[in-house]
Amino acid sequence: xxxxxxxxxxxxxxxxxxxxxxxxxxxxxxxxxxxxxxxxxxxxxxxxxxxxxxxxxxxxxxxxxxxxxxxxxxxxxxxxxxxxxxxxxxxxxxxxxxxxxxxxxxxxxxxxxxxxxxxxxxxxxxxxxxxxxxxxxxxxxxxxxxxxxxxxxxxxxxxxxxxxxxxxxxxxxxxxxxxxxxxxxxxxxxxxxxxxxxxxxxxxxxxxxxxxxxxxxxxxxxxxxxxxxxxxxxxxxxxxxxxxxxxxxxxxxxxxxxxxxxxxxxxxxxxxxxxxxxxxxxxxxxxxxxxxxxxxxxxxxxxxxxxxxxxxxxxxxxxxxxxxxxxxxxxxxxxxxxxxxxxxxxxxxxxxxxxxxxxxxxxxxxxxxxxxxxxxxxxxxxxxxxxxxxxxxxxxxxxxxxxxxxxxxxxxxxxxxxxxxxxxxxxxxxxxxxxxxxxxxxxxxxxxxxxxxxxxxxxxxxxxxxxxxxxxxxxxxxxxxxxxxxxxxxxxxxxxxxxxxxxxxxxxxxxxxxxxxxxxxxxxxxxxxxxxxxxxx
Numbered sequence: 001x002x003x004x005x006x007x008x009x010x011x012x013x014x015x016x017x018x019x020x021x022x023x024x025x026x027x028x029x030x031x032x033x034x035x036x037x038x039x040x041x042x043x044x045x046x047x048x049x050x051x052x053x054x055x056x057x058x059x060x061x062x063x064x065x066x067x068x069x070x071x072x073x074x075x076x077x078x079x080x081x082x083x084x085x086x087x088x089x090x091x092x093x094x095x096x097x098x099x100x101x102x103x104x105x106x107x108x109x110x111x112x113x114x115x116x117x118x119x120x121x122x123x124x125x126x127x128x129x130x131x132x133x134x135x136x137x138x139x140x141x142x143x144x145x146x147x148x149x150x151x152x153x154x155x156x157x158x159x160x161x162x163x164x165x166x167x168x169x170x171x172x173x174x175x176x177x178x179x180x181x182x183x184x185x186x187x188x189x190x191x192x193x194x195x196x197x198x199x200x201x202x203x204x205x206x207x208x209x210x211x212x213x214x215x216x217x218x219x220x221x222x223x224x225x226x227x228x229x230x231x232x233x234x235x236x237x238x239x240x241x242x243x244x245x246x247x248x249x250x251x252x253x254x255x256x257x258x259x260x261x262x263x264x265x266x267x268x269x270x271x272x273x274x275x276x277x278x279x280x281x282x283x284x285x286x287x288x289x290x291x292x293x294x295x296x297x298x299x300x301x302x303x304x305x306x307x308x309x310x311x312x313x314x315x316x317x318x319x320x321x322x323x324x325x326x327x328x329x330x331x332x333x334x335x336x337x338x339x340x341x342x343x344x345x346x347x348x349x350x351x352x353x354x355x356x357x358x359x360x361x362x363x364x365x366x367x368x369x370x371x372x373x374x375x376x377x378x379x380x381x382x383x384x385x386x387x388x389x390x391x392x393x394x395x396x397x398x399x400x401x402x403x404x405x406x407x408x409x410x411x412x413x414x415x416x417x418x419x420x421x422x423x424x425x426x427x428x429x430x431x432x433x434x435x436x437x438x439x440x441x442x443x444x445x446x447x448x449x450x451x452x453x454x455x456x457x458x459x460x461x462x463x464x465x466x467x468x469x470x471x472x473x474x475x476x477x478x479x480x481x482x483x484x485x486x487x488x489x490x491x492x493x494x495x496x497x498x499x500x501x502x503x504x505x506x507x508x509x510x511x512x513x514x515x516x517x518x519x520x521x522x523x524x525x526x527x528x529x530x531x532x533x534x535x536x537x
Contacts, residue, residue, distance in 0.1 A: 097140060247491045316336060425516075452487060455487060
């Protein structure tokens with residue numbers, strides 16, 4: 001508890017999330033309760049001027065802000081597609097993601113722009129998940145007029161079933177539109193995706209063509225699709241449905257949706273060479289002078305600083321390029337804040353005080369707060385929960401488990417401990433949202449994550465070389481092909497195990513709470529055991 005209270009920004013993020021949760025449970029009464037708590041704590045602080053009273057007032061205000069943000073986000077404009085009458089409707093809009101085609105039906109997110117009523121077209125906002133029975137190709141960015149049956153998202157039919165609302169609401173979808181035949185659909189031109197989405201889509205298509213040209217080996221097109229999904233996310237260039245299903249059963253589907261780990265790898269690829277350059281230069285200076293060098297308090301444009309600035313720009317651009325969800329935003333915010341901290345350490349007035357040593361849990365709390373302020377509903381989405389639970393577990397459990405893996409090379413120990421920690425933290429969330437217990441994921445990720453790292457690095461190298469040195473791109477493409485096929489093979493092998501993914505009923509909230517309390521207790525036990533082992537040694 002003392003460690004938690006020493007991180008005020010993390011406490012504020014937790015209180016903000018608690019306010020969003022309270023609004024979901026208590027509805028309008030949550031606002032009055034939060035107002036009362038904020039006022040009472042404010043009066044207490046005014047009367048006592050105690051530090052703890054000020055902290056209580058700040059936390060109560062954060063809860064109040066969370067309640068207010070949740071209620072503001074729940075307000076649906078009158079022109080939203082979810083407010084339209086159910087049944088037969090005609091919508092005009094843009095295909096907002098890469099469509100998938102299976103069994104004669106196109107499936108895609110349809111960003112509505114207008115609702116036809118007779119001869120009038122009324123503006124409308126929001127998105128629907130469209131199912132179009134047609135053999136005519138549908139491409140992202142096209143503008144269509146669709147006439148079909150509109151209905152709201154369905155919740156789970158039974159406690160153990162998958163919820164359509166949980167699955168599709170993460171895409172910003174509020175309704176489903178079924179178009180039964182090609183005669184009910186008409187392409188009416190090119191749509192407006194927006195500057196960012198248009199740029200991202202164009203860059204993704206250029207990268208996919210570069211991969212298709214340079215990847216070597218069998219199944220070139222499928223291999224390029226899987227590699228592109230690892231780099232840009234499954235929404236950009238979805239691979240065949242059987243491959244996606246195998247990744248889901250094996251518990252490695254996060255590798256196809258641009259998880260935070262991928263953003264961290266990109267940050268490391270840019271920052272590590274510059275940081276090493278700064279370290280080598282500092283060692284050289286210390287050897288020449290014969291004494292340690294302290295750069296705090298002086299602005300130095302050494303490679304470490306330039307690497308931090310470049311990494312900040314690259315990570316931000318990669319987040320835009322992938323059009324990522326909560327995991328990408330979380331990792332990008334953490335990367336940008338870490339880079340800012342490294343930059344500010346060179347500013348004299350800041351560095352003279354404390355050098356701006358930012359705690360990793362504080363960075364995680366800041367990232368969560370940034371995501372929830374923009375989108376309070378993200379708290380209840382599987383992507384947000386999986387992302388932050390995995391990272392929090394890695395930060396909390398991995399250092400405590402490392403003393404027991406000291407006999408392994410350090411990078412191997414961190415890979416094993418971090419993977420198992422993430423799997424333990426995400427297990428109840430996967431069971432809750434998807435009704436499946438991906439037991440195979442505990443073993444599959446130990447092999448799949450290193451392979452995905454190779455796919456990411458070699459894939460980005462292939463795209464870059466295809467632009468500046470086409471003669472060298474096939475060499476990197478060969479690495480992409482081999483590592484991607486091994487990645488698919490590992491996921492398929494674990495997915496084929498009879499006990500790899502078990503269908504289970506949705507657990508109770510008590511089970512989820514007990515599970516995470518157990519993880520906290522496990523961390524405490526590992527910490528005590530590690531300290532006793534070090535003292536005995």
